[in-house]
Amino acid sequence: MMKGRISAGLLACLSLVGCAAGPAGVLFDNTIVVDHLDGNYQRLASCTYEHLARQQGQLSKTDLREQQTVRIALSKAPQTYWVLSFVDEDGGRQTRLESTAGSYPSEHALALARACAA
Numbered sequence: 001m002m003k004g005r006i007s008a009g010l011l012a013c014l015s016l017v018g019c020a021a022g023p024a025g026v027l028f029d030n031t032i033v034v035d036h037l038d039g040n041y042q043r044l045a046s047c048t049y050e051h052l053a054r055q056q057g058q059l060s061k062t063d064l065r066e067q068q069t070v071r072i073a074l075s076k077a078p079q080t081y082w083v084l085s086f087v088d089e090d091g092g093r094q095t096r097l098e099s100t101a102g103s104y105p106s107e108h109a110l111a112l113a114r115a116c117a118a
Helices: 003-029 040-053 105-118
Strands: 032-038 061-066 069-074 077-088 094-100
Touching: 032 069, 032 105, 040 061, 040 069, 040 077, 040 105, 094 105
Parallel strands: none
Antiparallel strands: 032 094, 061 069, 069 077, 077 094
C-alpha cells in the first residue's frame, strides 16, 4: 500500500513540474513577424538595444549566433513583458523583426528598431 502512495505522489509531482514548464515553453513559441528591415541583424539589434537601454532598465540582450538571431527582452522578475528578435535573412542584408512573449513591444521600441535601419 505504501508503494502505491509513493508512486501516486511521484506521478503527481512530475505532472506538476510538467505543467510549470508548459506555459513558459508556449510563451516563446508564439512568434509574430513585426517587420522586415534593411541591414544586418546584429548591427540593428545593437543599435536598438543601445537606444532602449538609455530609457529603460531591466533589458537583456542575447546573441544566438548559431540561430543567427539576437533577442532583446524587457523583463522584471519573474515576468517577461516582451521579446524582440532580430533574425538574419538574405545573407545579412535583411533582418526579420519578430515579437514573442506576453505583450507587444511599445511602438517606441519598434520605432527605434526601424530608425536604426534607416
